[in-house]
Every structure is written in C-alpha cells, then in structure tokens.
Amino acid sequence: MTATARKTFNTLATWDADELRQKLAPFRSPGPVTTASSAVDEPQLIDEDDLPSVPESAPEWLHDLLDPEGSGGDAFDRKYGDRSRAVQAAAVDLLRCGWSQDQVLTALWRSGPVVSVALDHRGQNDTKALAYLKGTVTKALAFAAAHRRNPQDVFSARPDVEGSTQGGSIVVPGWPETQVSKAEAEAARLTPTEIVEGLLFADLAALIAPGGVGKTTAVLSAGIGLALGTYAFGREVVTSGRVLYVTGEDAREQLAARRERIMDSLFLPEGEKQRVRENFGVWDVSEGGVKLTRDLHGNIEPTPVARQIVEAYKDDPPVLVIFDPVVSFGTSEGRPNDNEQGIIAAARQIIRGLGCCVLLIHHTGKANARDKTTDQYSGRGGSALADGSRMVFVLTRWDGTGAAGSARPPEALGSLEDSEVLQLHPAKTSYAPRGKARTIWIKRTGFAFQFAEEETKSAEQVHAEQDRTVLNELHQRMGRGEWPTKRALEDSAAGMGMARQQVRLALERLKGRGRIEDRTLPKEERRGMRQTYLCPVDGLDDGGESLMAQDMPSGADGGPDPCTVGGDGGDDDGLF
Known part of the structure; x- marks a missing residue:
C-alpha cells in the first residue's frame, strides 16, 4: 500500500x-x-x-x-x-x-x-x-x-417426455413441442455452468482409480475447496456451493474423520471449518438398499431415488453430488452396459433437477490396472459409463521410475520424501479447451495435498521418451545375458511404467527407423516358434544423440554381448 x-x-x-x-x-x-x-x-x-x-x-x-x-x-x-x-x-x-x-x-x-x-x-x-x-x-x-446455475436444467427447459404418460404409455410430443424458438436458441449456452476451472462442469463426471490409491480422500479434499470457494485438484473454484457425498462403501464416521484431518493440514480457522461442516453433507447408505437402478421385467431403469434427491435438495441445491463407489448403486454387473446406462439416466435426473455436477467414483478394471491405462475406458464393466460421461478422470499412483514419457513430477512439488505421488489424468473433457486437459500431479503427505500440472509435451517428445525407455530395457536384459523378445518386453510394460500397447508401438517405431532388428537365435536357444530375438543396430537417434540411458553393456558375468554372437554359431558380424 x-x-x-x-x-x-x-x-x-x-x-x-x-x-x-x-x-x-x-x-x-x-x-x-x-x-x-x-x-x-x-x-x-x-x-x-x-x-x-x-x-x-x-x-x-x-x-x-x-x-x-x-x-x-x-x-x-x-x-x-x-x-x-x-x-x-x-x-x-x-x-x-x-x-x-x-x-x-x-x-x-x-x-x-x-x-x-x-x-x-x-x-x-x-x-x-x-x-x-x-x-x-x-x-x-x-x-x-x-456462470449462473439453473436449478431446473443444465441447459434449458425441455419437455418431460418420460413423465408425460397417459394410460401407461409415453406421450410423444408433436412438432410444436419439438421446435426450437428463436428466443430459446439465442438464450442457449454451448456449455453448462463451470464449477472448477477447466475441470468440472454441471454435468456427469466419472473418476476412475484402482482400489487403495486414495481416491476417496482426494475427492474429500476437492469437496472442501468447493465448500469454501478456493481450489479443487489445484484448479480455481469458479462456482462454489454445497457438496453432497453419498457413500456406499466407507462409513460416515470415517469420512468425517478424514475430512477433519484434511482441514487440519490446511490450517483452516475454526470458522471456515464450521462452514465446511455445514456445506459438505455426507449421506451414509453403506448398509445397502439405496440403488439408482432396478431390474423391472427385464428392463434396467432408474429408481425413484434420483427424483427423491432432487425433491429433498431443490430449495438449496448443491454444486456437486458424489456417489462412491458406483458399483454400490447399480443393479446387475451381468449386464454392465445396461446397468451403466440406467445409472447415467438417474444421474441426469439429478443434474437437470439441481443444475449440479454428479461425480461417479468408479474402480479400474483388473487388466487396465495392471497395464496402467489412462484412457476413458479404464473402468471396470462396460463402455457406457465412459461414453455417457462428459468428463472422465483416471487417478493412478506414480511408480517413481519417470519412465514412459511421464517424466518426473514437476519441481513445484518439492521433495518427495515420505510422500506419495499420484497423477490425475483428464481422459475426457467435453467442455474444456484442449490446453486445459493436462495431467495434474498430486503429492500426498499424510492428509496434506499439493498439486502441480505437468508441462505439455508434444506427441513426438512423448514417443521419443518411450523409445528410450524400451531401448534401455532391451540393453539391461542383454546385460543379464538374456535374449530379448517382443513378448518379453511387452510383459515388462508395467515395470517400465508403460502400457503393453505403448511398448508395442515403441518397438514398431524403433524397427521402422532401423534402430533395432530381429536376429536369429543360436541353435541351442531356439524353442518351438521362438527363432529370433531383438537386437539394437546402433545407439544413436535421428539427431545423433544417444537413445540409451547407458552404454551397451557386456553379457552377464563378463561374457560376450548377445548381439555380438552369430545366430548360427558366429557367422554374423559383431555389432561393435
């Protein structure tokens, strides 16, 4: 001043x-x-x-x-x-x-x-x-x-076709009801209300993560930011308000205790803590019985629960309603897509009735968890949930290797000692600019969270890092006296911090540039269909810089490198 x-x-x-x-x-x-x-x-x-x-x-x-x-x-x-x-x-x-x-x-x-x-x-x-x-x-x-919120609908008023029944059959609207007037068109918005900058909007969102990664605690932290109007997942809160957490897994007592520890880590004054307690509600249905869908004569459809939620909270609507985990609120995993579509329909009733965002917490599929996939279809079950959601986020634990183009956590996170590092991947963001779809790094120390966003990399840069990672793994295997194969490298994808498909594509790129090639195995190493192994041709990339993290190692126990041994007993020329 x-x-x-x-x-x-x-x-x-x-x-x-x-x-x-x-x-x-x-x-x-x-x-x-x-x-x-x-x-x-x-x-x-x-x-x-x-x-x-x-x-x-x-x-x-x-x-x-x-x-x-x-x-x-x-x-x-x-x-x-x-x-x-x-x-x-x-x-x-x-x-x-x-x-x-x-x-x-x-x-x-x-x-x-x-x-x-x-x-x-x-x-x-x-x-x-x-x-x-x-x-x-x-x-x-x-x-x-x-950025106003319309409690009646995310976009604009629409005929309630589902509720307009007569004699048990749906009343189909005629042309007058389906035509869009000039006034309605001019008042229409391209996107619903923005709640968290470039991240959450008043529509359906899904957060996918393996069990035990800490997704519930991370969401509690975001809910505190929404209740206070500060930050959520490191992004600025645009529209603050109440939060309703519907838990089908953790007890209300556990969630309340975790939330208090998070607020303690933020050093919030008692007045702001009380504001969070008043504006962040927890509905415990972990004993079962509360479902969003039901099987009615072979058809999976929404239960009355969604409309009851709208009726209960319409006078003071929340900005976010969370269902954790989504599997607790469905009917039949034997028909995953039908079940997920029913949950989506129920969620949309809440979205349009309260003008809020509905966040579904979902578990990662077993194969996807092993392969560390981060696309929108990483969740267990069918594809309907990902297709019907307008925002899909995948939360993963960083393995600490810095492999596969993931680089290392941003320096803004500081020391990682005694901390756990997570990555929030925005796999699908229908309303946010592409520049906002950046991975958010999360450092968790106890109940304290710190957020930073990684620098945007081009596809070429990511591919180059993945190629280096795969080639480095190839050399390490040769250093142990192994005869590396494509299958063996794909099987070690998780250890490299990559998905199998990423390893497969990296090998194709390396082969296409002539950096690796298939060579015939020595006769004593051939087994059935296994007749060849992968071997580097040279150690330089197209720019003349080393692709390897280290020089070409010698064979195990000081023996010859496998690539210097001829496939038929020594007839091939050595690489070096």
Whole structure:
C-alpha cells in the first residue's frame, strides 16, 4: 500500500457513520436505486444504512475485507494473493447472495483495503478510483450471470417426455413441442455452468482409480475447496456451493474423520471449518438398499431415488453430488452396459433437477490396472459409463521410475520424501479447451495435498521418451545375458511404467527407423516358434544423440554381448 493510500485508509477508519455519509454525498446518485437485474445501469453509491448484513455463510476473508472497522487483515493473501482478483471475487460473491449492484459498490467503497486498491490503480484520484470500482462491479455482474446455475436444467427447459404418460404409455410430443424458438436458441449456452476451472462442469463426471490409491480422500479434499470457494485438484473454484457425498462403501464416521484431518493440514480457522461442516453433507447408505437402478421385467431403469434427491435438495441445491463407489448403486454387473446406462439416466435426473455436477467414483478394471491405462475406458464393466460421461478422470499412483514419457513430477512439488505421488489424468473433457486437459500431479503427505500440472509435451517428445525407455530395457536384459523378445518386453510394460500397447508401438517405431532388428537365435536357444530375438543396430537417434540411458553393456558375468554372437554359431558380424 502506498503512503497516500495508507493515509486515505487511516482517515476512513476514523470517520463515524455521519462523516462517512457526508463524504459519500458528492458521489451519490439522486435517482432511484438500481437492482441486481438492471445489468445495463451503472451502479451508484447508496446510504450505508441500506446495506444488508454480510451473510454468515460468507467466508471469513470476505467478512474481514468488508468490515469498515477492521483493517482487512490478510484477506487478500488468503483469497488469491492478487488484490484486484480478490476485489472482483468479493463483488461476485455478494451478487450471488442477492445483493444489488448499488449495495455491492457501496460495501466496497466503504472498505479501506478495497479503496486502497482502487486508488493505487487510478493514481490516488478519488473520482477515478470510484469509476474503477463501478467497472469492477459491472464486470462481476456479467461474470455471475455467465456462470449462473439453473436449478431446473443444465441447459434449458425441455419437455418431460418420460413423465408425460397417459394410460401407461409415453406421450410423444408433436412438432410444436419439438421446435426450437428463436428466443430459446439465442438464450442457449454451448456449455453448462463451470464449477472448477477447466475441470468440472454441471454435468456427469466419472473418476476412475484402482482400489487403495486414495481416491476417496482426494475427492474429500476437492469437496472442501468447493465448500469454501478456493481450489479443487489445484484448479480455481469458479462456482462454489454445497457438496453432497453419498457413500456406499466407507462409513460416515470415517469420512468425517478424514475430512477433519484434511482441514487440519490446511490450517483452516475454526470458522471456515464450521462452514465446511455445514456445506459438505455426507449421506451414509453403506448398509445397502439405496440403488439408482432396478431390474423391472427385464428392463434396467432408474429408481425413484434420483427424483427423491432432487425433491429433498431443490430449495438449496448443491454444486456437486458424489456417489462412491458406483458399483454400490447399480443393479446387475451381468449386464454392465445396461446397468451403466440406467445409472447415467438417474444421474441426469439429478443434474437437470439441481443444475449440479454428479461425480461417479468408479474402480479400474483388473487388466487396465495392471497395464496402467489412462484412457476413458479404464473402468471396470462396460463402455457406457465412459461414453455417457462428459468428463472422465483416471487417478493412478506414480511408480517413481519417470519412465514412459511421464517424466518426473514437476519441481513445484518439492521433495518427495515420505510422500506419495499420484497423477490425475483428464481422459475426457467435453467442455474444456484442449490446453486445459493436462495431467495434474498430486503429492500426498499424510492428509496434506499439493498439486502441480505437468508441462505439455508434444506427441513426438512423448514417443521419443518411450523409445528410450524400451531401448534401455532391451540393453539391461542383454546385460543379464538374456535374449530379448517382443513378448518379453511387452510383459515388462508395467515395470517400465508403460502400457503393453505403448511398448508395442515403441518397438514398431524403433524397427521402422532401423534402430533395432530381429536376429536369429543360436541353435541351442531356439524353442518351438521362438527363432529370433531383438537386437539394437546402433545407439544413436535421428539427431545423433544417444537413445540409451547407458552404454551397451557386456553379457552377464563378463561374457560376450548377445548381439555380438552369430545366430548360427558366429557367422554374423559383431555389432561393435
């Protein structure tokens, strides 16, 4: 804060209510008070007696910032560390609480820390500083409108075809009901409400992970960020609000205990902890009986549970509803795609009824877990869940090798000692820009989480790293006196931190560039169909740099390298 701004702030702090009204008088508009819906009207200062109280549910940093008798404390640092962004965030939060533009502007103008920001931005000129805050409120109103949540539907109102029955049969709508009017088309949005920047939107999402990787605790951490309006999975929360966690596996007591430990690791003040407890609900159905689907005369369809959830929470809808794990809420794994499609239909009833995101926690398939696949079809069962979800994330544990183009965790995570490292792969993001679909690295130390995003690599860079990894494995096997084969390398894919398909493609690339070749095995090593082995041709890539992590090793026990031995007893020339 500059000396002039500090002087202005100290002066504001000494004014009583009458003096403040007198000072604000030249800036007030004699006209009528505008409302939050008057988007085209410029906000004006009003009498401070007309200001409502800051909602108790508002975060502590906002209370501190708007307290005319306080100093604002470290409110800016606790929110963003960026004072301008914190001022706009305060305006957005107040508008979402139902305040008018005039009320928001007046609350900001009577806040010493906010005024100091405005003065710093406008050369310590009071008139220009007020204009700066008016512009901030106007922008905040546009932002709040663009990210509003429609509790009735993610996009727009639609005919309830499923509910329109007569005599037990569906009533099919005619042309008038199916035509889209000009007004509806112009009001339509390309994407639903953004909840977490470039990550979660008000639609169906799935998180896939092997058992024991810590997905439940990671989701609890994200839920805390949503309840407080801070960060989730390292990304900024755009639309904060309540969270409902429906658990079909872990008991309510366990989830509550974990959540408390996470909040302790964040050093949250008691006020913010209580806000999380009030806005983060846990519904324990782990004893069974609560299903999203049922088998009715051979057809799998949604149960009434989804609509009952909508009815129970429609007056104060959450931004996120979590079902963990999804297998606990289905009917029949014998018909995986039908079962998953029924769950999707039930989830969409909740999404459109509450205007929220539904997150389904799903387990990885056994083969996919072994192969460490990270695509959208990594979950157990059928493909319907991945196809029907608009967002699919795969959570994996980093094996510590840095192989397969995964590189090492970003330096921003610091020391990895006594910590576990996870990777959150955005396998499918229908609404986010491609540039946002980056792997999120997670360092977990106890119940403390730290997040960082890896640098974007081109496909060529990833392929080059995978090729080096495979070639290094080839040399290590030769160093042990083995005769490497394609099958043997594919079987060791997990140890290299790769999928079998990635190893297969790397071998094809290396062969295509002439870096490895098939050679005939010595007669005593041939078994049935196994007649050849893989051998490097040279140790340089196309740019003249070594592809190997180390020089070509000699054979085991100091013996000759396998590639220098002729396939038919020594007739082939040695490689070196």
